[in-house]
Amino acid sequence: MVSGAAEDRGDDARHALSDENERLRQHLDDLLEWIVENLGGRFPVPEPMLAHLRIEALSEGDALHPDLVKMLRIAPGEETRINAALARAARLAEWIEERSAWVEWRSTAEVALHLPGDPDQGEAIRMELRDSFDDALGPDRGARLWTVAESSLSDAFGAFGVGDRVIVFSLATAPDGAAEQLRIRDERRRPGGKDEPARITAEVWVADEPPPAYARHIRLLTRAEEGDAHE
DSSP states (O other), X not given: OOOHHHHHHHHHHHHHHHHHHHXXXXXXXXXXXHHHHHHTTTSOOOHHHHTTOOOOSBOTTSOBOHHHHHHTTOOHHHHHHHHHHXXXXXXXXXXXXXXXXXXXXXXXXXXXXXXXXOHHXXXXXXXXXXXXXXXXXXHHHHHHHHHHHHHHHHHHTGGGGOSXXXXXXXXXXXXXXXSEEEEEEEEEEEOOOSSSOOEEEEXXXXXXXXXXXXXXXXXXXXXXXXXXXHO
């Protein structure tokens, strides 16, 4: 039988180990960020470190991020081909998303836009991007770009169709109480797998006007409202 004191010591040891792992992870993140900032493009990043890099794959406009261009020494012509592939993938992803979207009117002040996942189509987009990187950079450099960018691209493309997304638009009272603001809750749900549990992540925005990233989703709500009016 394990005493309470022994259990406490075990918990303390686990917490200490977790804190140390977090400290080391942060140290590695800082080191890799320094490498990209100071050495990017001048010296190759060691292969084992690529998977740990946390660099945004896309800049504004869904183009390849300048940090990746510099770090992997991507030539202008190669960058153009990759950006064209990213633009095609973004248009296809939007079409797939809009095709299956549906609207839930929860009240006069709250509406939810449901965007169901499509794993088969998402995998097709993922493979098309992966092949496009190889076509533009060759197999070796294409693989390096994919290693660094895959996590960020997965976020940008809704985990490539794995899981659902629900965007809730509602009215919220401004802090001064004199006006109403738009509140957006963007929730992503990913089913669990063999080695990982199901996950729900959410971002919340409160603003006088909707962020530009949600302009397309606002249009989907408008179309749904117009469709209801014609019924």
